[in-house]
Amino acid sequence: MNSNNRLIRARIIADIALFFIVLYAPWWLVGIAVIAGVSYFKNFYEAFFAGFLFDTLYGASIAGLHGFRFVFSSAFLLFIFAADFIKTKVRI
Amino acid sequence: MRPIIQTKKQKSGQKIFLVFALFLILLFSVSPNSFRAVSSLFNMAAAPFWNAADSFSGSMPVLRSRASLSKENESLRQQIDVLARNLKGYDFAAQENLELKKLFGGKKDGGVFAGILARPGRLPFDTFLLDIGGESGIKNGELALADQNIALGKIIETYTYSAKIKAFSSSGEVTDAFLGPNNIPIELKGAGGGVYTAELPRELDVKEGDAAVLPGSGGFILAYVESKEENLTDSFQKLYLRNPVNIFQLKYAQIIPHLSANEQ
Numbered sequence: 001m002n003s004n005n006r007l008i009r010a011r012i013i014a015d016i017a018l019f020f021i022v023l024y025a026p027w028w029l030v031g032i033a034v035i036a037g038v039s040y041f042k043n044f045y046e047a048f049f050a051g052f053l054f055d056t057l058y059g060a061s062i063a064g065l066h067g068f069r070f071v072f073s074s075a076f077l078l079f080i081f082a083a084d085f086i087k088t089k090v091r092i
Numbered sequence: 093m094r095p096i097i098q099t100k101k102q103k104s105g106q107k108i109f110l111v112f113a114l115f116l117i118l119l120f121s122v123s124p125n126s127f128r129a130v131s132s133l134f135n136m137a138a139a140p141f142w143n144a145a146d147s148f149s150g151s152m153p154v155l156r157s158r159a160s161l162s163k164e165n166e167s168l169r170q171q172i173d174v175l176a177r178n179l180k181g182y183d184f185a186a187q188e189n190l191e192l193k194k195l196f197g198g199k200k201d202g203g204v205f206a207g208i209l210a211r212p213g214r215l216p217f218d219t220f221l222l223d224i225g226g227e228s229g230i231k232n233g234e235l236a237l238a239d240q241n242i243a244l245g246k247i248i249e250t251y252t253y254s255a256k257i258k259a260f261s262s263s264g265e266v267t268d269a270f271l272g273p274n275n276i277p278i279e280l281k282g283a284g285g286g287v288y289t290a291e292l293p294r295e296l297d298v299k300e301g302d303a304a305v306l307p308g309s310g311g312f313i314l315a316y317v318e319s320k321e322e323n324l325t326d327s328f329q330k331l332y333l334r335n336p337v338n339i340f341q342l343k344y345a346q347i348i349p350h351l352s353a354n355e356q
Contacts, residue, residue: 024141057134077113
């Protein structure tokens, strides 16, 4: 129970940190933070919302992608499920 | 080593989240008005955070030592003396500039100056975030300039207190321009990072340093030819052009209405 509480506290801190990283840090640092979050926490859905916030605040429609603009949201969504799939297959 | 086993409940939770996320992306992709409403809301909520960061970075010197402040104070006093002397010449130059603008016309006087909150390097896809928005009278499609006559990009989204510029050099963006002293019509393709590529028939005489300007009045410079690639077996030459300003270090932009920016 105690370790569960600690995990929840760590997750809340990670969420707040991710929010500020999206607001102030370069885009590649957002990517690194999401990779770290998804790797450490189970079902780190917050990564998608971070990507969505990033796309909404700073994104632009990409001519090379037929005007698609949700690049970070989609990439993070894919990453969440890919990471969870890998986690179900292997455990270190 | 053993894999993590997922329960049925967890699996269905994942499916619900996936459907919700895809629905969100699809909804905002097909409905620009919904996206605009959410985007506007997020921008309004984020504006105080950006402004706080801006003022915090401005107040950082307060945390420095007394000795370094005293030294800086002395150096600033010397700079003020130098600038005061230079200012006498500046008044004359500014007056002359105004008179020349009146004489030659074309450019709308002044435009709106905007501070850049975030630029490429921090943001992807050659986009800029400005510290002014619709409240200052800027609109979507207006032209963003750097250093008075360098065409940077156009305003793509305007919120109440912020706006977004997409650079002409953004990857995949195609911009019409005139190249060199003979005004050769050319299509510049953005390659990101302030760089463009273009292709022209090999017979056309293009030199390194030739300027590509935006069509229309103003003669705003988009880029200069940096290098060209010619192949004997190819009837086209490939040009590499670069924006003369470093887009990764820009602090200010000037926003003006311009026909070319609206048309593209």
